[in-house]
Amino acid sequence: MSGVAIVGIGMHRFGRTEGVSGRAQAVHAARRALDDAGLRFSDMQFGFGGSHSAGDADTLVSELGLTGLPFINVANGCATGGSALIAADAAIRSGTHDLGIVIGFDKHPRGAFDTDPADHGIGSWYGETGMMVTTQFFGMKIQRYLHDHGIKPDVLAEVAAKAFRNGARNPMAWRRKEMAAAEIAAAPMISHPLTQYMYCSPAEGAVALVLCRAEDAHHYTDRPVFLAAATFRSRRYGSFEVFSPWLALDRAESPTVEAAAAAFAAAGLAPSEVDVAQIQDTESGAELMHMAETGLCAHGEQEELILSGATAIEGRLPVNTDGGCLANGEPIGASGLRQVHENVLQLRGDAGEHQIPGDPQVGFTHVYGAPGISACTVLTREERS
Amino acid sequence: MTAPRFVDPSLLSDTEEGPALLGSRCTDCGAHTFPRQGGCPRCTGAGMADVVLSRTGTLWSFTTQGFRPKPPYTGTEAHEPYAVGYVELPGQLLVETRLVEADPDRLEIGMPVELALVPFRDDPDGPVHTFAFVRRTP
Numbered sequence: 249m250s251g252v253a254i255v256g257i258g259m260h261r262f263g264r265t266e267g268v269s270g271r272a273q274a275v276h277a278a279r280r281a282l283d284d285a286g287l288r289f290s291d292m293q294f295g296f297g298g299s300h301s302a303g304d305a306d307t308l309v310s311e312l313g314l315t316g317l318p319f320i321n322v323a324n325g326c327a328t329g330g331s332a333l334i335a336a337d338a339a340i341r342s343g344t345h346d347l348g349i350v351i352g353f354d355k356h357p358r359g360a361f362d363t364d365p366a367d368h369g370i371g372s373w374y375g376e377t378g379m380m381v382t383t384q385f386f387g388m389k390i391q392r393y394l395h396d397h398g399i400k401p402d403v404l405a406e407v408a409a410k411a412f413r414n415g416a417r418n419p420m421a422w423r424r425k426e427m428a429a430a431e432i433a434a435a436p437m438i439s440h441p442l443t444q445y446m447y448c449s450p451a452e453g454a455v456a457l458v459l460c461r462a463e464d465a466h467h468y469t470d471r472p473v474f475l476a477a478a479t480f481r482s483r484r485y486g487s488f489e490v491f492s493p494w495l496a497l498d499r500a501e502s503p504t505v506e507a508a509a510a511a512f513a514a515a516g517l518a519p520s521e522v523d524v525a526q527i528q529d530t531e532s533g534a535e536l537m538h539m540a541e542t543g544l545c546a547h548g549e550q551e552e553l554i555l556s557g558a559t560a561i562e563g564r565l566p567v568n569t570d571g572g573c574l575a576n577g578e579p580i581g582a583s584g585l586r587q588v589h590e591n592v593l594q595l596r597g598d599a600g601e602h603q604i605p606g607d608p609q610v611g612f613t614h615v616y617g618a619p620g621i622s623a624c625t626v627l628t629r630e631e632r633s
Numbered sequence: 634m635t636a637p638r639f640v641d642p643s644l645l646s647d648t649e650e651g652p653a654l655l656g657s658r659c660t661d662c663g664a665h666t667f668p669r670q671g672g673c674p675r676c677t678g679a680g681m682a683d684v685v686l687s688r689t690g691t692l693w694s695f696t697t698q699g700f701r702p703k704p705p706y707t708g709t710e711a712h713e714p715y716a717v718g719y720v721e722l723p724g725q726l727l728v729e730t731r732l733v734e735a736d737p738d739r740l741e742i743g744m745p746v747e748l749a750l751v752p753f754r755d756d757p758d759g760p761v762h763t764f765a766f767v768r769r770t771p
Contacts, residue, residue, distance in 0.1 A: 362703040371668060373641035375705030377753055377763040378698060379729060384717050387696030395694075395742050439696040440716075440737040485664075485675045494656070494667040495719060495727040496675070 251631050252340045253465035253472040256285030256458030257589050260353070262451055262576040263422030270302025270355030270579075273454035275311045278351055281456035285468040287347075288313075292458075294339055295319035296332035297351035299581035302452075305351055317348075326528070326617025328352055329455065329584030330480060333625065336459050337478045346461050352586075353454035354579030368491050368619060382618070383447060383531075385490040387439030390533025392488075394441070397548040399536070401441040405429040406554050407532035408446045408574055414561060415575025417602040422451055423575045446532040451577025455585035457592075462631050473592045473611075476515035476626040481507040483620030490618045501541070504528075507622040508542040508614060515626035519543035523608035524594045525565065526587035528616040529572040539567065542614050542624070566604045569594060584623060587613035591627045637750055637762040644668055644764065646685050652750060654728065654764060658684040665726040687722040688748040689769060694719050695732060695740045708753045720746055720766050733767035745769040 258280025260273035274297070282289060289312040297305030298321055306319040324331040329352035339345045363382075365375045374380050394401055409429040415421035427445060435443040458468070465472035483489050486500030512519055525544055529535035536554070540547040544565060553559055559567040570576065570590040573583060591611030593599040611627040639645060646655040656667040660682050664675035667686060672679050695718030701708070708715075716732040718740070733749055734740055747769040752760035 359703065362705070364705065371641055371644075372705065373644065373763070376640055376707040377731060378702050378706045378708050378715065379717055379731070380705060381698065381702050384696050384698060388694040388717070388719060391696055392694035392742070437697065437699045439698060442696075493729050494665075495729075496664065497721070497724075497726060498675075 250341055250343060251462030252337050252459055252475040253462045254457050254475060254588070254592055254627070255460055255465050255468040255472050256281040256287065257592050258282070258284060258456045259420055259586070259589050260454040261420050262453035262579065262582070262586065264452055270299055270353050270452060270454070271308060273355070273452060274299070274305070274308055274351050274353035274456070277353065277454035277456040278308065278312055278349060281349065281458045285458040287458060287468065290315050291347060292317055292349045293345040294336070294348035295351065296322055296335040298322035298324070298328040298332060299352070299354045300325065300328065300356070302353055302355040302581065305353070308351065325621065326580055326615050327480060327584060327621045327623040328581045330478065330615050330623025330625070333457070333475070333585070333588065334478045334480055334623070337475055340459060340461055346464060347458070349456055349458050350585065351454070351456045352582040352584060354581040355452040356450035356579065358450070363491070370491060370493060374493055379493070380491065382490055383439045383442070386447070386531045386533060387442050389488055390537065391441060393533065393537050399548065399551050402433070403536065403551050403554050404441060404446055404532040405433040407529070407535050408432045410554070410560055411529065411568060411572050411574035414569055414602055415571030417561070418570045418575070419600070421571040421575045422577045423571065442531050442533060448530055448573035448578045451579050453576070453579040453582045453586065455582050455589050457585060457588060471596045473595045474628045474631045476517070476628045476632045477511040478623070478625045479507045479510040479514065480621065480623045481510065487620055489620035502616070503620055503622040504538055504541040504614060504616050507624045511624040511626050512543065515628070516632060517610060517626060521610050522565070522612045523606070523610050524569060524591060524604050525567050525612045525614070526570070526572065526590050527567060527614040529568055529574050530578065532574070534616065535567065535572065538614055538616060542612070561602055561604055569599065569602050569604060584613070584615040587615065588625060588627065595627060595629050638759060639750065640761055640763045648685055650688055653688050653748065654686040656684050656686045656726070657681040667726060667728050686725055686728065690720040690722040690746060690766070692718055692740065692742055692744045692746055692766070693721045693727050694742060695737070697735065697737050709755055716740060718766070731763060731765040733765050
């Protein structure tokens with residue numbers, strides 16, 4: 249079996265770009281990724297991609313080139329990018345293809361996402377009475393988590409403050425203005441204990457990656473990054489997920505726990521060997537919970553890590569070095585690949601002002617979303633398989 | 634006096650103690666669901682029977698709704714902040730519900746609560762009710 253390398257990365261700036269469609273942003277990202285690898289779209293043997301609300305990825309060939317390649321649309325909510333990457337990984341690892349592209353993009357209207365209960369198999373009463381609201385789920389989940397682990401809510405503002413500090417150092421980020429933790433804590437309450445600036449906003453952006461067989465990587469770049477693992481898991485009976493009119497009394501781990509454990513097992517690495525991590529921070533509490541669920545630290549240990557600066561760019565466990573969803577916004581189809589893009593920059597040493605110090609060897613990414621799914625990757629400088 | 638108009642009567646059952654939520658119980662493994670459904674999410678069987686859910690429980694988690702949600706929300710035009718939470722119904726399940734108390738400082742995990750029917754929307758022919766839980770005083 250062949251290993252898999254990432255040899256080209258491209259991105260369209262996240263945030264809001266008036267007058268530029270999501271598809272146009274995707275084409276921009278794809279061209280940047282192809283240029284980065286010194287390749288043309290006609291060299292691509294396959295494509296996998298998707299967006300949640302900006303159109304079908306397979307129609308991008310009308311701009312990129314009508315070459316006859318198999319281009320498969322992927323739709324998995326927040327794990328759209330992760331699922332595209334898993335499909336590409338399997339296509340190369342199995343020997344089916346040698347070289348191809350994955351593309352994730354999106355463009356959402358302003359304001360919170362609104363969802364029809366019927367799409368989730370729930371009666372209309374759930375939406376009518378005001379419970380079909382994602383922000384409530386995050387509030388209830390972190391409320392219980394803080395209670396279970398004896399963590400003070402003050403740390404939630406510190407997570408957001410770090411995100412905006414990192415965003416200020418990232419020219420591709422949307423929110424580039426630092427904000428003090430006190431200001432974040434004093435902002436209007438959205439869903440207790442989470443205030444306005446502790447939530448990410450729906451946004452726009454696009455990311456593309458060119459991947460190939462590991463042994464071919466040096467044909468395209470002198471600094472390949474290897475995809476040591478890409479995993480995906482859905483929820484088990486008893487996990488606590490969004491849009492749940494009821495939960496089981498039995499408690500089960502989140503899909504994050506299984507997806508992360510499977511990724512580390514496949515890579516043959518331990519969470520303690522991670523040099524840089526991008527983890528889903530839909531809101532401040534998510535970063536806190538996911539730090540432990542992914543195995544990067546123990547439950548309850550986050551407060552000390554965050555308050556001591558360990559998760560800052562210069563800390564010993566840098567988390568969300570590009571500002572995460574909080575500073576970049578959430579274009580659903582693009583977020584997962586943004587994390588991989590950021591880790592490739594970090595492992596190449598190309599992250600500029602937000603580059604972590606030292607000589608990072610191992611990067612980890614994690615997305616989590618509705619209806620209870622998680623996708624993770626482990627990226628390495630040296631080939632491991 | 635007529636019973637209050639309710640958002641979805643299939644969610645409720647009349648009991649001697651008053652209205653209660655109606656769920657399903659798996660006849661094979663005992664798992665509960667709310668609302669009723671035909672398949673068991675735990676053992677994957679299809680033998681689900683109706684079950685009346687407990688009218689009392691304890692608050693398991695909570696949050697508040699600071700802004701008026703977009704559609705499909707149909708509550709009163711003038712937004713009054715409300716709270717939601719999960720209530721643990723012993724031996725059955727955790728039910729997601731609106732809470733009568735909207736002030737987070739007066740809500741705490743573990744507090745005893747009981748079912749209440751509350752108005753959430755004014756229709757031309759009168760208020761429409763939904764279910765909520767309220768602090769239970771001993």
